[in-house]
Amino acid sequence: MAALVPVPSRREPGARGRLRIADRVYARIAARAAREALADAWQGRSARGGPPRVTVTGPATPSAPVTVRVSVDLPFPADLAALARTVRDRVTADTRTLTGTRVAEVVVVVEHLVPDGAR
Incomplete structure (x- = not known):
């Protein structure tokens, strides 16, 4: 006769453990999102801004x-x-989509204005 094997109970995701995402991960996602968001604006220009x-x-x-x-x-x-x-x-959309974390605020600071032909 075969022994009965108990079926593991299914617990809610929060009960199985926690996920901590490092700040540098959020920073890389945000930097990439910003680059992609500005790609069309820089296209066809001889001068480029910094990253x-x-x-x-x-959190x-x-x-x-x-x-x-x-x-x-x-x-x-x-x-x-x-x-x-x-x-x-x-930045808000990509961070939310890739990490599932809500973004309270995105502050965009314009450091430099780059005229075409500069740099």
């Missing part, structure tokens, strides 16, 4: 939101508000 610089204030608890600060160079002349909004929206 985005990102700092992240990570104090696993369920808390993160705050992201992105410093970017933008092409000039351009609609700066629209470009900053594009960066903010892309």
